[in-house]
Amino acid sequence: MSRTDTLVALSLDGAPREADGVLVAAHKVALAAVVPSGLGWMDSSETAPPPDAGRGPEIARLITDLDAVLQAMLKAMPMSKPWQRQVLTHLAEVDKHVQVLRMTIAMHRGREEMLEAVARVQTNLRAANLYVLGGRADIDTKTAVYIAFELGRKLGAAFAA
Secondary structure, eight states, rough: OOOOEEEEEEEEEEOEEEEEEEEEEOOOOOEEEOOOOOOOOTTTTTTTSSSTTTHHHHHHHHHHHHHHHHHHHHHOOOOSHHHHHHHHHHHHHHHHHHHHHHHHTTTOOOOOHHHHHHHHHHHHHHHHHHHHSSOOOOHHHHHHHHHHHHHHHHHHHHHOO
């Protein structure tokens, strides 16, 4: 890496820990972008500063925990029943928007864009939570989706602060 490059990283070591009553093995997440500082297309008005140093680790932890819960549900839930397929569809949308959120942070997009990405994650989590609450989902699925929903709510609160 040359001196003209700026490395911005937001990472969290993923040791297994207790989160919202469920043991979540948080995987190591690294949101990093190497941005050459001399690029003309990326002027300071288009970029947002990295998340506040005090909130960065919290945001990284929340994204990691949410991703761990999502990946566990996506892998473990069978697709044999219609309600399971619908829940998996909602969770796949959430997973896609979590990836968009990570890329938005890594690319230092504007605050509005980051808040929009968080809002999309929350909207899809809310839809999944409402679906399992009103449907035939078993208690384990309802609990797992609720945990993901709460992590999304906390993520929104962390970005709003």
